[in-house]
Amino acid sequence: MKIGIICDDYWHPGTTVKQGLEPLGTEGFQFEFIQHASEWTRIWMDGQDAVVLAKSNQISARDKMPWLTDEIQAHFVDYVEQGKGLLVLHSGTVGYREERTFFELIGGVFNMHPEACQVTMSYTDEAMLPIETAKSFSMHDEHYYVEVIDERIHVFLTSTSEHGTQPAGWVREQGKGRVCVLTPGHFLEALKHPDYQAAIAGALKWCSGYHNKV
Template identity: 30%
Template sequence: MPDALVVRGGWEGHRPVEATDLFLPFLADNGFEVRVSDSTTVYSDPAVMAATDLIVQCVTMSSIEQQELAGLRAAVAAGTGFTGWHGGIADSFRASSDYLQLVGGQFATHPGKDPAARVGDETDNFLTHTVDLTAAGREHPITAGLDDFELTTEQYWVLHDDLIDVLATTTHAVQPWHPWQRPITSPAVWTRQWGQGRIVVTTPGHSLDVLRHPGVRTVIERGMLWASRTASGS
């Protein structure tokens, strides 16, 4: 039976407990023995990490100790899968360049509405946008058979490197109130090979309704199965 480790915490605005709870039944139904940790200290336990086939992380911002990050990086390099969504993986541990190198992409911002339409709450950053599958995404087991889909939520602008394999993108339009002069396309779903381990990042997932969206949920769930060490031959 494969072992999954769900690590959750950080900024409460992303509701890490409720968000990860949405996926615990899926993991159990797919044969995983699931352990849940509310602290990244578990990453520094060599025995736990060596026995873990999949890590699902939902820790927005926060910080991580050097020995914890070293344990996470070593486990992934040795074959443990690593996945998550939104700020829980793409905006974790902002002060750690070694974490950024591991994941391959970092949240930079989520552009907002026309200032005249803002009301002073989180919806000021909710834009209707499309998640567009790439040619590679239309063939990849995580996203094959899916269509492009539209969301109204935070649209992540991501800084990234060339070691990622992009399965879906989203494009930030030029607007009069923004300072950029041409559309910017950011990865919305990507995979990354790190040593023997597989990493999957899904940037949508700000709120529970987005995580329940059929397209988003399918990508996250398939990503868990694909990233797991037990699927490394597929």
Template identity: 25%
Template sequence: MTSRTALIVRGGWDGHHPVQTTEMFLPFLRDNGFEVRIEESPRVYADADAMTRVDLVVQTVTMGEADPDSIAGLSRAVAAGTGLAGWHGGIVDSYRQDSAYLHLVGGQFAAHPKKDPGERGDEATDAFVEHRIEITDLGRTHEITRGIGDFTLVTEQYWVLHDDLNDVLATTTHPVRVDEPWHRPVVSPAVWTRQWGRGRVFVATPGHDPAVLAEPNVRAIVERGLLWASRHASV
């Protein structure tokens, strides 16, 4: 099998378990012919020579900061064909201060609404709500989600701000809640792809912790998404 290089950049908020969650996918990547490089800082993105040899970036940094040279380096690499993939806050709640990063990824975490007040009791899980991940018409035929039906999760339900360049493979609907200011259900993308120059971007918003990533549908979507996004895509 032809060797490919996957660069995992991980860090940020520990509550999303950046080390444990990325370790879950190391055997899969290696079994699919990737040599894996792990970095604890996005500064590697500014190394143009290193990035030309990267076929897939797995971005797993919740919040955190990256300097403009690093973001510019990542964007250039993706436009030149490097794949970019990630899940949950590790990709859509990263580098909030940098609009160029948000432009590249195509979605930004805005909220994960909580249970109704009478159902709350544990701050750590008050935002764990039951919700459906619904496959779109495009998702039913796309290689990342083909054969996967709608499914239910009990975890954070991400509301993301997004744009029309995304090809949305799955959505989730936020209901009206008694203590929230919106007045009709809101549909938010949950899985999407995005073409950026010659590169591919894959995002899955489920993935708060290892238990969510171990859910069979989520795991299958992420694994397929990693392969799809890679410069030498093969699913």
């Protein structure tokens, strides 16, 4: 499976995303990374079975100007509706509150997070993704608080800490395609947690429709 990854912003270095996701290459994923938003093209995106957005609404770590224009938002919607998959990972929910088309496509965006702490992830519906892992697992991470459009999403994973409980993973379908959002993963150790690696792999397989092909 060819997976395009858009990453790198001021708070979330692309190197962290790369190092966190590259171990999943053993699952059969072929990753292609874009770190500067100017490198994105629709042709590039169409060549991927699924795309991972792990970048807040910044052109790059050095350029904090927004990159997700109305035109690019429309391309993301069309990409999904034509039958492709989109996985929004951690920082991919950040800074998109006012980008209404994209907000509605992914079904939820970042609101805030307290200081990093111990967070427990619990599956509420394991059947949504092809995942073989524990029903819950804990790790040190940022506990993302999100604003979601409840009627547009199906939550399968929650995150709980001393600060409360939040949706941490959800899915939705639009047109012929699929969207999954996973909010954990600020630190490299969190991204590389074995149970979270399983969640990401399952999300990629679901988004790309892989589990329907085998």
